[in-house]
Amino acid sequence: MITHAMEDYLKTVYLLQEGQEKVSTSAIAQQMEVSAASVTGMVRKLAAMGLLNYTSYQGVELTEGGKKIAQEIIRHHRLLELYLVEIMGFTWDKVHDEADKLEHVISEEFEERMSEALGHPTTDPHGHAIPAKDGALQEIAYETLTEVDAGNSVTIQHVNDNNPEMLRYLDQLGILPGIVVHVVAKEPFNGPLRLRIDQTEHFIGREVAGNVFVNPQTI
């Protein structure tokens, strides 16, 4: 039987797994804000269930079965986020926490009816891809704004969704998925980035910039 906690672990491993193949227990612990010891215990259980492969001290890797469950939960989460914004009128900073709770309890029918109401969407309000039903999610490892050299224009792809305050700030600046941003300059010593969006200039710090993922191609 899959518990909510197990679903959370599988989701976390799935999202951390992008790029790398093996995920360390400490990375999981940090992401989930639980102790490393707790992760070891849970990972053993999930390995015994065949949902991931685990070798002591070597990290974990999801099996196909584990991936399927993770994708299902991520689909729930992202559909919920979009539904909350588009249909229910939530602001985009509030939906992550709400979706984190709801993702574990909604039925397949609930999922399907949300998808229908939204016209079977493919991205959530923060720009993350919504996995298709039983379809893999292949998110490209975009670079963040901090990595863009001055003088280049980029398109915002997605932003991290777990910090409501930062989301409100980004919304205020108009830094939203799909928007084109020109990086005018980057101040040295981890100084602010000077951005131009639609003739308006903004200065944002490196921490914020590191949470904004962009498409390197200029449009």
Added chain:
Amino acid sequence: MITHAMEDYLKTVYLLQEGQEKVSTSAIAQQMEVSAASVTGMVRKLAAMGLLNYTSYQGVELTEGGKKIAQEIIRHHRLLELYLVEIMGFTWDKVHDEADKLEHVISEEFEERMSEALGHPTTDPHGHAIPAKDGALQEIAYETLTEVDAGNSVTIQHVNDNNPEMLRYLDQLGILPGIVVHVVAKEPFNGPLRLRIDQTEHFIGREVAGNVFVNPQTI
């Protein structure tokens, strides 16, 4: 800290409490499908938290604090049921189970946005009253169809929502809240009831009739 299990206990006690003042542990156990021993344990904990009054062997009674939490959960449940039917297109037999899971995890904002989308409704799809925010729920103890004498007409008030199969059956017959039913006859030895709804006659068993609550007043 209030857990989901505690919320379920408070909700159950609240609904059982209507009419009587004290609720026995065995009644709670039967309703929740857990052992009587489990109820004793939980009831002690809830009493220690000041959410209900409990005397050994004498049953329990919610305090004002306990009532408030119960009402909140019942409001969630019934708003969810109506939202699922009216906005999301669920059939009325599916919404009870979905609402039972969701009622514990939705935020106050989610509750408020549902209420708004529904125009601040006062009854759910099965005819149960939706408690107002911080408002008491006073459900009159209606009689069931089994108690109506032959020859009388009654208005369906509400139906029990926990048996999907029975709900589909009632829907098929058109036995829905607000509908007027004439009890033509009642066959002896716990035999069927002969009903007339809009010129059409139906025969239903006593078990079903016992789950249909009606208003004794003829309209």
Added chain:
DNA sequence: TTAAAAATTTAGGAATGCCTAAATATAATT
């Protein structure tokens, strides 16, 4: 009123999921 039946509680235990502290394995550095 006393014995039997029913209801309720107590005792002891299991599963889940988290924790801290101590032990051990791996990686990095001199």
Added chain:
DNA sequence: AATTATATTTAGGCATTCCTAAATTTTTAA
């Protein structure tokens, strides 16, 4: 290669929520 630092696991515990079986209290009935 030895030592230090870091990462990971093991051991032992705690809270929650359920269970069964045995003991106790209350109710019912002879």
